[in-house]
Amino acid sequence: MIPLGGLGEFGMNCMALRWQDDIIVIDAGLMFPEEELLGVDIVVPDISYLTENRSKVKAIVLTHGHEDHIGGLPWILSELNVPVYGTEFTLAYVEGKLDEHRLLDDADLIEMLPGKRFTLGPFSIMPIRVTHSLVDCVALAIHTPVGVILHTGDFKVDLAPPDGKPFDLQAFAELGKNGGVLALLQDSTNVDRKGWTPGEKAVRPRLDELFAQTKKKLFFSCFSSSIHRVSLALELAHKHGRKVAIIGRSLDNSSEIAQDLGYLKVPQGLIINPGQIRDFPPEKLCIMISGTQGEPMSALSRAAVNNHKFAKIDAGDTVLMSSRVIPGNEKSIYRVIDHLERRDAKVIHDDGTNGLIHVSGHGSQEELKLMINLVKPKFFIPVHGDYRHLKRHIELAASTGIPEKNILLEDGEILEFTKDTATKNGKVTTGRVCIDSGGSIEVVEDVVIRDRQHLSEDGIILPIIAINKRSGKVESLPEIVMRGFGVDDPQVIAEARQIVQRTLESSNIEEKQDYGVMKEKVRNDLKRFIQKSTSRRPLIMPVIMEI
Structure with a gap:
């Protein structure tokens, strides 16, 4: 094994x-x-x-x-x-x-x-x-x-x-x-x-109560794979006279598969198209929406910042998150809850006090x-x-x-x-x-991840050098482009240009015609200077333009 x-x-x-x-x-x-x-x-x-x-x-x-x-x-x-x-x-x-x-x-x-x-x-x-x-x-x-x-x-x-x-x-x-x-x-x-661990049916009493108490739109969010929970939400929506719109690709896919295989029994006319949401009064709607873990591009995250075509969360609406917080997702989940609270929605999550909403x-x-x-x-x-x-x-x-x-x-x-x-x-x-x-x-190789970490911490410097291909002569003072480097001292930039210029002047014609050698020399000299003057280690990528 x-x-x-x-x-x-x-x-x-x-x-x-x-x-x-x-x-x-x-x-x-x-x-x-x-x-x-x-x-x-x-x-x-x-x-x-x-x-x-x-x-x-x-x-x-x-x-x-x-x-x-x-x-x-x-x-x-x-x-x-x-x-x-x-x-x-x-x-x-x-x-x-x-x-x-x-x-x-x-x-x-x-x-x-x-x-x-x-x-x-x-x-x-x-x-x-x-x-x-x-x-x-x-x-x-x-x-x-x-x-x-x-x-x-x-x-x-x-x-x-x-x-x-x-x-x-x-x-x-x-x-x-x-x-x-x-x-x-x-x-x-x-x-x-x-x-x-309580059985799946243990959440029914509390969810039933919430469906009954909600005055306006009810947004119901759970893991798309929780077919039992999706089934219960459909059943309660039907019982309380609410039409159901399903929003979010993962939830849509799962419920379609579950319907095809007979795991979801959907009464005729219960599910409506997201485009029909505006045709019904708020108290007659249950919107099943994906995004329980605060995923940045999920339907719930977008609706929370009023950026979803169909899911519009208004003051007084209820958002019920019937799922657990997966460790590591706390920040993104609470960020979404904050946005929902700003919209004056009533948010119910992790609510073990009055009965279970998730098992x-x-x-x-x-x-x-x-x-x-x-x-x-x-x-x-x-x-x-x-x-x-x-x-x-x-x-x-x-x-x-x-x-x-x-x-x-x-x-x-x-x-x-x-x-x-x-x-x-x-x-x-x-x-x-x-x-x-x-x-x-x-x-993605380890070296790529290391470069990305490097970039995220110290930024990138691009020395841009124009060299005449025939004569090997440097046409103008090198340009220095910095991104995410965080040092905006004109003195440092001016000195960096001088360092590159000196490296070029001290190189012979043969070296100048071998761009691989030139890039390495420029990188090394500039790296030493930047480290000494700023204590940072940006990614340095010389760019040589042929003229």
Whole structure:
């Protein structure tokens, strides 16, 4: 077993399982970049291990359709075109993603059904239905020659979900009964939360109350993948006599897929076109809008600054944000809330005081313990989380007394199993690959990110030199262009021009005709002067114009 991502960070979930010459990969996620990764759109796992063993990789098997589990697929499939297995809803998301990157025509997407076993080489895989904030999610019980490896995927135990497809407790209990599980890989996201995670229906009473109390327009925002929440909002809008307009590309796509696959039952005439919003009185409208995390170009962010064609937020309107704050997004979310408050809208978010408006999709401590007790694993390996979550999870598992051994595994570590043992044996190359996905999948090298950081801190200086091609003579005093340098001292600029001039004068004709040499000399001399006189290190890019 070799984790390629997702152990020691949130996101980028990707796990390789290998028996002799056969490898299967569980999930292919992405991670959104930290602030210091300037200009990077997404981060995906380094899959050198898979490309080095490309002939052995049999398939990618997906647990569910969230970005941190499927977002790296376009990158991985452009390197390794192997079959992809997923449930119906997961594959519908994957199709849209691959279509966007023009990879759909060559992709081999195979649907798997919860409760129906299928075989890939030496692996026999049983998808087991679990509940999460998205629909059609599964855990994977992978029967290998040495025992069962159970990967929970993301889950919580909801026995009465809105779609009537509950968490399959019985299937897990049977795994425990039939000799137990060799290794349990369990989702660590909510390991810090005591008790149980409430089911999806727990938000209904408070949301119903808010729909009833709202006097004007109701703007309802949730994660576009929270199909249960979208379904509940549609149901409550219908109950309270409000028409629904859906605004935002991700929300529009998700609800369309969910409608096509029968996860959303929409009464005739309930949904209106965004262009029809002005045809209805405010108290008869519910506007479902994307942008719960304050993303700068999302529909909600634009509406908050009165810059959206259809979504106009007026004084007295209610904006209900039915989602959690993802760590790292606090600043942008509160900035949007400030703009909404300026418009005199009533903003309801993270409102645990009078009832729930959002529930997590991940199991809390009691659910995690329940799963361990049900499946009785020999070895326990926490997955999906920062190092501190994995460590906490090991402590939690130890308190149940069931696993013979708890193993804290990190990205790249190789864990070898026999029927009775699990031992770490070496490491493979892992890491992250930064992708700039503007139009195509481009890898952003470390040196590029370093240059961007450099530019953002110290700016750029362009010495512009005009040289006569025939005589090698410098035609005029060099020009100095500065951007983002922050030093506006005419004395420094004048001296910088003199430095460049002196470098040119001290160079022979041969050097002046070799522009590579000239640029390097100018860069070095100017760099020394700038550092000495200003203590800054801007990017210096000499430009030589031939005349």
